[in-house]
Amino acid sequence: MLRKAFLMLCAAGALSANSARAQYTIAADKVKAQISPNMYGIFFEDINLAADGGVYAELVKNRSFEFNMPLMGWDEQKKDGGDGRVEVINRAADRPENAHFIKVYIDSAGGSFGLSNEGFRGMGIKEGEEYSFSVMAKQEGEQNVKLNIELHDDKNAIIGKAELTPTDKEWNRYSVKFKATATVQKAQLYVWMSGKGIIDMDMVSLFPEHTWKNRPGGLRADLVQKLADMKPGFLRFPGGCIVEGRELNTRYQWKKTIGAVDQRTNIINRWNTEFSHRPTPDYYQTFGLGFMEYFMTAEDIGASPLPILNCGMACEFNTGELVPMDKLDPYIQDALDLIEFANGDVNTKWGKLRTDLGHPAPFHLKMLGVGNEQWGPQYIERWKAFTKAIKGKYPDVKIVSAVGPFPGGKEFDLLNKTFRALGADILDEHYYASPKWFLEHAKRYDNYDRKGPKIFAGEYAAQNVVTGSPKNKNTWECALAEAAFMTGLERNADVVRMASYAPLFAHVEGWQWTPDLIWFDNLNSYGSPNYYVQQLFSLNKGTDVVPLLLNNEAVAGQDGCFATASLDKNTNGLVIKFINSTASAKSTSFKITGSKGYQKQASVITLRSNDKDAVNSLETPTAISPKNSTVNVSGNTLKLDVEPYTFKIVRLKNK
Structure with missing residues (x-):
């Protein structure tokens, strides 16, 4: 007698739990609209x-000296007694699309004079990455000015270097590659010039090899x-x-x-x-x-x-x-x-x-x-x-x-x-x-x-x-x-x-x-x-929208829930998207008509957080990110429990 009463109580509890589930319907044989292949872009x-x-x-800021302040992003540098000066030349009459270049005078026989570039809030450099430095240049003086290219980290240590000597008296492009020896969030580029003379430069550029x-x-x-x-x-x-x-x-x-x-x-x-x-x-x-x-x-x-x-x-x-x-x-x-x-x-x-x-x-x-x-x-x-x-x-x-x-x-x-x-x-x-x-x-x-x-x-x-x-x-x-x-x-x-x-x-x-x-x-x-x-x-x-209804209405805010369903003819399946925007968990049941039935397990993708103010960051880039699981399907019925503040996608496959 006690056993019978216990079984009746369990059945009543199950019925009560089941009746608390919101009953949604999906008519899988009634296509409402085709979804554009270009829908989300x-x-x-x-x-x-x-x-x-x-x-x-590009890692160099103002590489062609075309900012309103032509040397913005650049600073003059000297070392080992080197000296020189920079002139900004305007050639707008001949090259209106690229009006400026710089003429650099190296006044000292020894040491180096140069320019550093700060990049875009610094330059992100990766250890082992190969970098390609290039410049448009022409020599003006009797002897060729030599270029020494260096990457400096945020403590001014050299983390990559190369040498380059332009030779032509007419504009030409020169390039050299080198590898970085450290990973640095905010490096700077230094272009050192040595050898007394005059050199014209434009389009000073630095790119990683792996783009x-x-x-x-x-x-x-x-x-x-x-x-x-x-x-x-x-x-x-x-x-x-x-x-x-x-x-x-x-x-x-x-x-x-x-x-x-x-x-x-x-x-x-x-x-x-x-x-x-x-x-x-x-x-x-x-x-x-x-x-x-x-x-x-x-x-x-x-x-x-x-x-x-x-x-x-x-x-x-x-x-x-x-x-x-x-x-x-x-x-x-x-x-x-x-x-x-x-x-x-x-x-x-x-x-x-x-x-x-x-x-x-x-x-x-x-x-x-x-x-x-x-x-x-x-x-x-x-x-x-x-x-x-x-x-x-x-x-x-x-x-x-x-x-x-x-x-x-x-x-x-x-x-x-x-x-x-x-x-x-x-x-x-x-x-x-x-x-x-x-x-x-x-x-x-x-x-x-x-x-x-x-x-x-x-x-x-x-x-x-x-x-x-x-x-x-x-x-x-x-x-x-x-x-x-x-x-x-x-x-x-x-x-x-x-x-x-x-x-x-x-x-x-x-x-x-x-x-x-x-x-x-x-x-x-x-x-x-x-x-x-x-x-x-x-x-x-998916490929085709089908009706997903609650009490014969589209699911667009009832009890804080939102949903849509689509056929996916590419995978022979059904896709359900469900959003619970509330602080309370939701128990749902989906009755699907117009289908011969689905495989016993459906895949589930969940995106959620208990904290509405939560964000991702560089430190925690995937704090809120998709998680995969499965849910059982019984014939044409799917029961799904949806946590608070949750977006779920369920993908069912036809038998």
């Missing part, structure tokens, strides 16, 4: 030392690898407000960023004085990372290229300068020429240039952005001119159109209404807001017009303090809120075709804006919790 902008001092592996794909003068391998690890669907470049410029003469001009690096026109970076809390007067753009490199990187990592071009408007938060409509043709021609550069064959002017630069195959450009974050009737007027010209010559190229800097308001409403009426291809929506906003707007696209323009969630990031604050951090709370919002993007994949977090990169000592997806110093890098959210969505997006 990357937004790149040269902010926070993302290019020079970041992903572009991304070991390309000479290439990109920093660990940073590009983090992008490749996301398997992004697209790469948007070069920004961002960089496209616009604070004024039109500092806008991004793609034609000045291709070809020989000494012929690319340097300009000041618009972010150098944008924020009073982070002035960066030494922030310039050398364009060593230019449009050719962007296209090649996109190709390397399997991403579709998405260039954004200036539409004849400077940043409206700054000067708002406009090109008159009757002077807009060169801007439009730049767009047409870019498409030819990307896609044209060798018989076209710009396709031949791409071929001559070493890439005969086309880049398969399918999308192009006209303007970045513009608004107002002046943008509409210029957009119409661009669209008419581009569609007239390249009707298959999709145009990405801005709808202003905010996700609502009069600027957004005007552009949204106008571009929908004009039959725009893709609308680029931006949102920087609190985690609460992202949680509350997970249904943003549920009622969008299914026959209207597609949506590109082009820039977004949750801000844990306030938008633009230097105190913002990449907290787990922000990342989890973004994950919740992204379930709404994916659930509405028939409307939302692309999405990208912004900004992408930030140097831990050279940032202007937070939060950011990937952080780095001169030697190391780490992904924020937000990075892992983006990566997990990209790697597990």
Whole structure:
């Protein structure tokens, strides 16, 4: 009798526990929408030392003496009684794209006179790595000036050296390689000159041998690898407000960023004085990372290229300068020429240039952005001119159109209404807001017009303090809120075709804006919790959205939970994404219909922390990172326990 009572009590307890599970349904045979292969991508902008001092592996700052202060980053040095002087020569009439070089006078027969370069917050040097030093030089005097190249650590000890003697009386490039004997976070380069005479120098450069794909003068391998690890669907470049410029003469001009690096026109970076809390007067753009490199990187990592071009408007938060409509043709021609550069064959002017630069195959450009974050009737007027010209010559190229800097308001409403009426291809929506906003707007696209323009969630990031604050951090709370919002993007994949977090990169000592997806110093890098959210969505997006419901409603905030489900026809499986944004654990049960059943074990990926304020760092780069496990599946039923503040992905395989 006691045994029977005990068994009845256990059964009642089990029933009670089971009834406490939220009952979700998934209709695996009812496809709602196809998910774009390009759904989750990357937004790149040269902010926070993302290019020079970041992903572009050049270690010398102001290598061509083109900063407004031509010797910024350089200091004169003397040793062993050596003496000399430096003159900055302006040759703008002959070389407007590279107006300056230095003429160095070595006045002493003995000792050495030289210049040291501080790099970008120092130079990250690795023991055993081979470094390539190069310089454009010509000898002016009767005898040849000899160069001694040294790397010094932060205690001034020599950790690498080489010798080089230019010989020509005309400009020529000279190079030498040497290995470093120590790993140093903040080294400096010394170029010592000896032998009485005169030497002219330009393009003083130092690169590690091991760059991304070991390309000479290439990109920093660990940073590009983090992008490749996301398997992004697209790469948007070069920004961002960089496209616009604070004024039109500092806008991004793609034609000045291709070809020989000494012929690319340097300009000041618009972010150098944008924020009073982070002035960066030494922030310039050398364009060593230019449009050719962007296209090649996109190709390397399997991403579709998405260039954004200036539409004849400077940043409206700054000067708002406009090109008159009757002077807009060169801007439009730049767009047409870019498409030819990307896609044209060798018989076209710009396709031949791409071929001559070493890439005969086309880049398969399918999308192009006209303007970045513009608004107002002046943008509409210029957009119409661009669209008419581009569609007239390249009707298959999709145009990405801005709808202003905010996700609502009069600027957004005007552009949204106008571009929908004009039959725009893709609308680029931006949102920087609190985690609460992202949680509350997970249904943003549920009622969008299914026959209207597609949506590109082009820039977004949750801000844990306030938008633009230097105190913002990449907290787990922000990342989890973004994950919740992204379930709404994916659930509405028939409307939302692309999405990208912004900004992408930030140097831990050279940032202007937070939060950011990937952080780095001169030697190391780490992904924020937000990075892992983006990566997990990209790697597990599936191919087709299917309904995942609670009480016949999309799961978009009920009891603090968010979810979406998709078929993955590539792996013959089902993918469930589930977010618990609350401090309480959730017991769930998923009943799946329209399937013949699943294998008995499903894989589970968990991203979580009990601390909403937790962050990753250089010291603890994977504090919040994906963990793998499994869960049992019973026929077409899956029971899943979800911890507080957790993002889970479950992958089931069909029998």
